[in-house]
Amino acid sequence: xxxxxxxxxxxxxxxxxxxxxxxxxxxxxxxxxxxxxxxxxxxxxxxxxxxxxxxxxxxxxxxxxxxxxxxxxxxxxxxxxxxxxxxxxxxxxxxxxxxxxxxxxxxxxxxxxxxxxxxxxxx
Amino acid sequence: xxxxxxxxxxxxxxxxxxxxxxxxxxxxxxxxxxxxxxxxxxxxxxxxxxxxxxxxxxxxxxxxxxxxxxxxxxxxxxxxxxxxxxxxxxxxxxxxxxxxxxxxxxxxxxxxxxxxxxxxxxxxxxxxxxxxxxxxxxxxxxxxxxxxxxxxxxxxxxxxxxxxxxxxxxxxxxxxxxxxxxxxxxxxxxxxxxxxxxxxxxxxxxxxxxxxxxxxxxxxxxxxxxxxxxxxxxxxxxxxxxxxxxxxxxxxxxxxxxxxxxxxxxxxxxxxxxxxxxxxxxxxxxxxxxxxxxxxxxxxxxxxxxxxxxxxxxxxxxxxxxxxxxxxxxxxxxxxxxxxxxxxxxxxxxxxxxxxxxxxxxxxxxxxxxxxxxxxxxxxxxxxxxxxxxxxxxxxxxxxxxxxxxx
Numbered sequence: 001x002x003x004x005x006x007x008x009x010x011x012x013x014x015x016x017x018x019x020x021x022x023x024x025x026x027x028x029x030x031x032x033x034x035x036x037x038x039x040x041x042x043x044x045x046x047x048x049x050x051x052x053x054x055x056x057x058x059x060x061x062x063x064x065x066x067x068x069x070x071x072x073x074x075x076x077x078x079x080x081x082x083x084x085x086x087x088x089x090x091x092x093x094x095x096x097x098x099x100x101x102x103x104x105x106x107x108x109x110x111x112x113x114x115x116x117x118x119x120x121x122x123x
Numbered sequence: 124x125x126x127x128x129x130x131x132x133x134x135x136x137x138x139x140x141x142x143x144x145x146x147x148x149x150x151x152x153x154x155x156x157x158x159x160x161x162x163x164x165x166x167x168x169x170x171x172x173x174x175x176x177x178x179x180x181x182x183x184x185x186x187x188x189x190x191x192x193x194x195x196x197x198x199x200x201x202x203x204x205x206x207x208x209x210x211x212x213x214x215x216x217x218x219x220x221x222x223x224x225x226x227x228x229x230x231x232x233x234x235x236x237x238x239x240x241x242x243x244x245x246x247x248x249x250x251x252x253x254x255x256x257x258x259x260x261x262x263x264x265x266x267x268x269x270x271x272x273x274x275x276x277x278x279x280x281x282x283x284x285x286x287x288x289x290x291x292x293x294x295x296x297x298x299x300x301x302x303x304x305x306x307x308x309x310x311x312x313x314x315x316x317x318x319x320x321x322x323x324x325x326x327x328x329x330x331x332x333x334x335x336x337x338x339x340x341x342x343x344x345x346x347x348x349x350x351x352x353x354x355x356x357x358x359x360x361x362x363x364x365x366x367x368x369x370x371x372x373x374x375x376x377x378x379x380x381x382x383x384x385x386x387x388x389x390x391x392x393x394x395x396x397x398x399x400x401x402x403x404x405x406x407x408x409x410x411x412x413x414x415x416x417x418x419x420x421x422x423x424x425x426x427x428x429x430x431x432x433x434x435x436x437x438x439x440x441x442x443x444x445x446x447x448x449x450x451x452x453x454x455x456x457x458x459x460x461x462x463x464x465x466x467x468x469x470x471x472x473x474x475x476x477x478x479x480x481x482x483x484x485x486x487x488x489x490x491x492x493x494x495x496x497x498x499x500x501x502x503x504x505x506x507x508x509x510x511x512x513x514x515x516x517x518x519x520x521x522x523x524x525x526x527x528x529x530x
Contacts (some may be wrong), residue, residue, distance in 0.1 A: 003470060003474075004467070004471070004525045004526075009525070009526065009527075013462075013526075013527075033210075035466055035481070035482050035483070035497060036480065036482065036487075036490075036496045036497050037464075037485055037496075042509060057463060058463035058496055059466075059496075060465075060466035060467050061463075061526075062138045062466075062467075068210065102470070104464075
């Protein structure tokens with residue numbers, strides 16, 4: 001199957017939920033030191049639910065499309081449910097085979113979310 | 124000649140994603156000719172023994188073969204045999220200078236000059252040395268044409284300058300640095316010069332005597348040799364001003380229970396069993412490069428670079444990061460495409476069988492200074508052809524199609 005599917009290219013060129021949230025509950029920045037990709041994720045958490053979210057990213061089609069798809073997926077979801085989410089979810093959303101060299105690209109946003117959820121607990 | 128060269132590199136017959144391999148990642152590492160692989164196998168099949176120790180026949184043969192390569196390396200760069208130290212790579216060679224020479228000679232408020240073109244290997248050791256000694260690190264900038272700003276360099280030089288560390292050729296922009304001039308200017312102030320020859324020694328002629336170079340570091344694996352072998356050339360007079368950076372067997376003259384006396388020559392830098400087999404195989408790589416001729420290789424690299432620049436600069440979405448004049452440039456071409464991340468370029472090239480590098484190329488300050496996050500990079504060697512570049516151009520068009528880029 002083609003890595004650069006219509007869905008991936010569409011999310012890369014027109015990503016969903018791009019921006020910053022002034023009233024955010026939490027902000028995390030995740031880097032991939034190997035390729036220089038980065039993602040900044042803002043979340044507003046209300047009553048244990050992802051009420052609003054936004055991200056700013058710089059990176060390849062895979063990392064940015066994966067983040068955009070993930071944003072659609074997690075909006076309105078319960079934090080308790082998101083904490084149980086596995087990387088496999090990202091692969092499902094991308095719906096294309098990810099080679100070992102691109103795993104870090106695909107999961108950059110997932111790790112940003114994971115760190116954001118961890119820091120929510122601390123607050 | 125071309126067919127003979129291709130016969131030496133059977134890996135080039137491999138198919139990648141169903142397409143014939145086009146290997147354009149030579150600035151990372153080169154492929155290895157059959158003569159090198161045969162030398163490696165021959166050593167383990169017929170000669171394998173430790174060096175510098177045994178009286179038995181195998182050990183004597185291994186020692187002779189190993190030391191013969193030292194002489195070959197010396198001849199290759201016009202040095203003396205006793206000026207050649209084997210390490211594991213250019214990075215280790217540069218670290219050896221930082222530790223064995225730098226720690227003794229760099230003092231507080233001294234200045235170390237590096238250039239904006241440096242690979243991390245010729246930057247981070249000097250950052251650390253400067254930090255440790257409270258010395259200052261000064262950076263020679265590059266011009267808008269990606270060449271070294273020599274006027275700025277002259278202004279940076281002073282009596283405080285103790286060391287100048289500079290690449291002979293950038294692994295990102297391909298920029299060739301006029302090292303002879305750099306060295307003679309530094310010497311006027313009594314500063315020593317370290318040259319990172321990782322990108323240049325296997326591609327164009329190097330002459331340490333003619334350039335009056337103090338230290339030169341390079342890696343075998345970028346010049347048809349095996350991985351795990353590096354070279355450090357040290358001007359003989361400077362070797363006495365240096366201390367070992369690793370201690371153990373083979374680097375000592377005598378050892379008592381409380382203290383030891385070290386060899387005074389190059390042997391003091393080669394503690395422990397060295398990478399015997401790979402050094403010997405590297406000797407075959409040097410023979411092969413010499414037979415083809417570095418002038419031929421240099422001209423071939425430049426011909427391919429000029430052709431690639433012509434093919435790629437046709438497209439308005441492509442931005443090339445390379446000096447305008449071909450004579451200022453080795454066979455390296457970095458580029459970006461507006462609207463496409465270099466990783467995606469590399470993936471689409473790979474689908475067409477074309478191996479290129481994408482990323483920061485271990486030169487993060489340089490790439491950042493170009494105002495971009497990363498680049499895609501093609502780099503050429505003697506087995507590449509214009510046909511390879513035609514295949515790369517086809518892959519480039521595929522990138523435009525997939526990402527709907529208009530030119």
